[in-house]
Amino acid sequence: MTSAKDDRLVGTSVARREDPRLLSGRGRFVDDIELPGMLHAQFVRSTVAHGTITEIDLTRVRQVPGVVAAFTAADLELGDITAQLGRPLSEFVPTAMPVLARDRVRYVGEPVAVVVARDPYLAEDGLEAARVTYAPLPPITCEEQALAPDAPRVHAEAAGNTLVDVGLFATEGIDEIFDQAPCVVHVDLRTGRQNALPLETRGAVAQWDAREEQLVLHTCTQTPHQVRTVASRCLRLDERAVRVIVPDMGGGFGLKCVVGREEIATAAAALRLGRPVKWIEDRKDALSASFLAREQHYTVRAAFDADGRILGLDADVVCDMGAYSCYPFTAGIEPLMASAEMPGVYKVPAYRVRGRAITTNKAPTAPYRGVSRPSYVMAMERLMERAARELRLDPVEIRRRNVITDFPYTGVNNITYDPGSYLESLDLCERAVREAGWYDRQAAATAEGRHIGIGYSCFSERTGYGSAAFAQRKMEVVPGFDLAEVRMDTSGAVTATTGTISHGQSHETTMAQIVADALGLDIAKVKLHQGDTDRITYGWGTFASRSIAVGGSAVRLAAGKLGDKLRAIAADEWGIPPEETELDRGRVRRRDDPDVALTYEHLADTAYLKSHLLPKDIDPGLTATAVFDVHNDGTFSNATHGVVVELHEGTGQVEILAYFCVEDCGVAVNPQVVEGQCRGGIAQGISGALFEQITYDAQGEPSATSFMDYKVPTAHEIPEVVIHHLETPCAFTATGAKGAGEGGTIGAPAAVLNAVNDALRPTGVELDDTPITPETVHRALTPRTPEQTP
Structure with missing residues (x-):
C-alpha cells in the first residue's frame, strides 16, 4: 500500500469533469476549427454500385466560381489503404482500397475525386459540375448473389466473392453427437445492415506547419496513431512529419476506429495547395457512403440432452463486409470474432464453426459497438x-x-x-x-x-483485448498494449497522457480518478491529455471496451511509479527507507510519525529546482511512463x-x-x-x-x-x-x-x-x-x- 487515503475516488460517482465545458458550449470539435486561408473539400462520389471508370472530366468543376482545385487519384498519386491478415491466401484475400477510386468503383458513394473551394457551399456547386462516365458492371447486392457459382467478382482476386473463409474449430465426433442427441434445435437468423450513427459525422482539417515541417491533421478518429501511420505511408512522408490531433469528439461507436479515405485525401489536398483544407461529412454521405456494419447470417443448430444441457454447437456464419477490408481490422473482424467467441457464457463441450466474410457492392464494413x-x-x-x-x-x-x-x-x-x-x-x-x-x-x-x-x-x-488475443486473428497489424505518462510540475499538479481517446466515455473523469487515488491527490490537481500523436509515442486508441481495462491500467502503473519516486525523494531527505513512507492527500508522510510530512510542492522543488540534492540513483524531474498489455x-x-x-x-x-x-x-x-x-x-x-x-x-x-x-x-x-x-x-x-x-x-x-x-x-x-x-x-x-x- 502506498497511499493512506481512505476516501477512495475509484468506485464513486464523481461528477463528470467534461460536462461544464461541453454543456456551456466550450467544447471544440473538428468543425469548430477555423484557420486563416482555410479551404473546404467535398467529394465526387460514384453514382453506380459497380463499374469501370471510362472518364473523369473535372474541366467544368474548375470553372465554377469559388472552386480552387479539383483532384483525381491520378492528380494526387496516393498509396492505397491496405489491411491484411498474415494468413495463407486460401483463408484471406487482401483488398487494396484506393484513397480515390482509379479504374473501378465498387459501391454507390465511393469517392472518385475531391473538389476544394472557398466555402463548403461552393464545393457542393463544384460537385454538380463533375462529369464521370462509367461502364456499368453487374452489382452484387446480397449473400445469395455473392456466393452463386457464376457470380461476377467484386474483386478479381476474390474467388467466390469470399475474403475470409475459416473453420476455427471442429470437435472430433460432433456429427455423432448430433445424431444421438435427444433434442436438436435449429436457428436461421439474419441481422440488418446498420450505421453506427455518431452525432458528429466524420471530418478533418489538414494544414502544413512550415516551421515544424509537419502535416497537422485534426480529425475525429478513435485511433489517431493508426491514422498517422496510414497518412504517412499514403502521402510518402516520414511518420515524424505527420501529427494527428483529436479535439472533442461527438461519438464514434467503432465507425471512427478505422482509417477512412477522405481524411487522407483532405491531407493530400492541403499539401498540394499549401493551404489548410477542411472536410466535414454531410449526413447523406454518412448514412450511405460511410462505413456500415452488422449484416450477418447465422445458420446454427445445437444438441441438448433430455435435461436441457447443451451437448454440441454447429454454426455457419456469413458476414457481408461490403466492398473493401477496413484498416487495420480487415474483413476478418466479424466472422473471426463470431467463430471464436460464440459459445459465450455457456458450457459447450463440442463445437464446429465455419466463418466467412463475403464482399459485395455496398459501402464497406467497420467495427460497430x-x-x-x-x-x-x-x-x-x-x-x-x-x-x-x-x-x-x-x-x-x-x-x-x-x-x-x-x-x-x-x-x-x-x-x-x-x-x-x-x-x-x-x-x-x-x-x-x-x-x-x-x-x-x-x-x-x-x-x-x-x-x-x-x-x-x-x-x-x-x-x-491484448496483443495475445489480437495475434490469434493473424492480423498484420496487432493492437493491444497502451502507453501512459504521468508528470508532476513544481506546483504539485499532475498531467496524465494516454493513448486512448474519449468520444463520450468520460475519460477526463475516470482516468483522473485513477491517478488521484494512486497518488493520494485531490482530483482537481489532475489533468488528462489524449488524442495527440506528438504527446505519446504510440497508442491504440479507444475501441473494444479497452480504455479503462488497458489504458487505465497503464495510467495506474505510471502513477504508481511517480508515487514511488516521490516517496524515494522524501525518504532520502529523512534518511529512512522508502517503505517507511506513504502518500497522503498531496504529501508524503512518515509511517512511524504521521504528523511529519513533506508536500508534493516541496518534493517537486527538489526534483526540478534543487536536483543537486537528489541521491545519485534518482534522476531529476517527476515523470513516469508505463506500458500495459493483457497477456491472457x-x-x-x-x-x-x-x-x-x-x-x-x-x-x-x-x-x-x-x-x-x-x-x-x-x-x-x-x-x-x-x-x-x-x-x-x-x-x-x-x-x-x-x-x-x-x-x-x-x-x-x-x-x-x-x-x-x-x-x-x-x-x-x-x-x-x-x-x-x-x-x-x-x-x-x-x-x-x-x-x-x-x-x-x-x-x-x-x-x-x-x-x-x-x-x-x-x-x-x-x-x-x-x-x-x-x-x-x-x-x-x-x-x-x-x-x-x-
Whole structure:
C-alpha cells in the first residue's frame, strides 16, 4: 500500500469533469476549427454500385466560381489503404482500397475525386459540375448473389466473392453427437445492415506547419496513431512529419476506429495547395457512403440432452463486409470474432464453426459497438429459447443449467474466461422482473387478449483485448498494449497522457480518478491529455471496451511509479527507507510519525529546482511512463438483460414496458459513468432490434440516405432502464476493472427478440431476424387459417 487515503475516488460517482465545458458550449470539435486561408473539400462520389471508370472530366468543376482545385487519384498519386491478415491466401484475400477510386468503383458513394473551394457551399456547386462516365458492371447486392457459382467478382482476386473463409474449430465426433442427441434445435437468423450513427459525422482539417515541417491533421478518429501511420505511408512522408490531433469528439461507436479515405485525401489536398483544407461529412454521405456494419447470417443448430444441457454447437456464419477490408481490422473482424467467441457464457463441450466474410457492392464494413456479439448472442439465446420450448423447460432454468459457474474456465473454443457472475446475474435479473410483478401482469394481460412477452439474454463481453488475443486473428497489424505518462510540475499538479481517446466515455473523469487515488491527490490537481500523436509515442486508441481495462491500467502503473519516486525523494531527505513512507492527500508522510510530512510542492522543488540534492540513483524531474498489455485471453464482463414488451394488434408496434439490466464489469471506476454506458448501449441495441436497417435495391442503390428513410428511435421509444451492479474484480488489470462500453448493445437485441417471441407464443409464429418491423408483427398477430399458419 502506498497511499493512506481512505476516501477512495475509484468506485464513486464523481461528477463528470467534461460536462461544464461541453454543456456551456466550450467544447471544440473538428468543425469548430477555423484557420486563416482555410479551404473546404467535398467529394465526387460514384453514382453506380459497380463499374469501370471510362472518364473523369473535372474541366467544368474548375470553372465554377469559388472552386480552387479539383483532384483525381491520378492528380494526387496516393498509396492505397491496405489491411491484411498474415494468413495463407486460401483463408484471406487482401483488398487494396484506393484513397480515390482509379479504374473501378465498387459501391454507390465511393469517392472518385475531391473538389476544394472557398466555402463548403461552393464545393457542393463544384460537385454538380463533375462529369464521370462509367461502364456499368453487374452489382452484387446480397449473400445469395455473392456466393452463386457464376457470380461476377467484386474483386478479381476474390474467388467466390469470399475474403475470409475459416473453420476455427471442429470437435472430433460432433456429427455423432448430433445424431444421438435427444433434442436438436435449429436457428436461421439474419441481422440488418446498420450505421453506427455518431452525432458528429466524420471530418478533418489538414494544414502544413512550415516551421515544424509537419502535416497537422485534426480529425475525429478513435485511433489517431493508426491514422498517422496510414497518412504517412499514403502521402510518402516520414511518420515524424505527420501529427494527428483529436479535439472533442461527438461519438464514434467503432465507425471512427478505422482509417477512412477522405481524411487522407483532405491531407493530400492541403499539401498540394499549401493551404489548410477542411472536410466535414454531410449526413447523406454518412448514412450511405460511410462505413456500415452488422449484416450477418447465422445458420446454427445445437444438441441438448433430455435435461436441457447443451451437448454440441454447429454454426455457419456469413458476414457481408461490403466492398473493401477496413484498416487495420480487415474483413476478418466479424466472422473471426463470431467463430471464436460464440459459445459465450455457456458450457459447450463440442463445437464446429465455419466463418466467412463475403464482399459485395455496398459501402464497406467497420467495427460497430459490439461487432458480431449482438448477432451471435442472439443466435445462442434463440437456441436456448427453442430448446426450452422443445424440452418443456422454463427459459431461465435451461440457462441456469448451462452457464459457466467454475472459473477460470477454458472453453471448447480455447478461450479462458476469468471469473464472472454469470449465474448470479441471471438469478438477480429474473428476481427483479418477478418482484416488479411482470409475470402476474403478463398473465392478467393474456386473459384480456393482450400480447405481453418477457425475454432474457445472458452474455459475456470480451473486453480489454491484448496483443495475445489480437495475434490469434493473424492480423498484420496487432493492437493491444497502451502507453501512459504521468508528470508532476513544481506546483504539485499532475498531467496524465494516454493513448486512448474519449468520444463520450468520460475519460477526463475516470482516468483522473485513477491517478488521484494512486497518488493520494485531490482530483482537481489532475489533468488528462489524449488524442495527440506528438504527446505519446504510440497508442491504440479507444475501441473494444479497452480504455479503462488497458489504458487505465497503464495510467495506474505510471502513477504508481511517480508515487514511488516521490516517496524515494522524501525518504532520502529523512534518511529512512522508502517503505517507511506513504502518500497522503498531496504529501508524503512518515509511517512511524504521521504528523511529519513533506508536500508534493516541496518534493517537486527538489526534483526540478534543487536536483543537486537528489541521491545519485534518482534522476531529476517527476515523470513516469508505463506500458500495459493483457497477456491472457482478455477480460470478460458479463450481464443479463430482462425485457417486457407489449405487441399492439392494430399497428404491429412493439412497445417496451420495462427493461432490467444486471451488469458486472469488475471494479466500476465510476458507477454513474458505467450506467451511462449501459443505457446508451441498450438504446442502440433496441434500435438495431426494432428500427435500423439499410437495404439496397437490385442496382445497389442504398435505401436510406436521410432520417426520413433511416429509422432511429426517439426518447419516447427507449424505456427507463433499471440497472443492478455486481462486482467481480479482474485479476488481470491494474485497477480490477473490466470494460463496460459494449455490453448494453450486445444484450439488447436478443432480449427484445425473445420477449417479442414470448408475446407471439399463442400464435405459433416465431421470428428470428432483426429489425423486427411493425409489418412483420402485424402479420404474425393476424388470424390465419390452419393452411396459412407458418
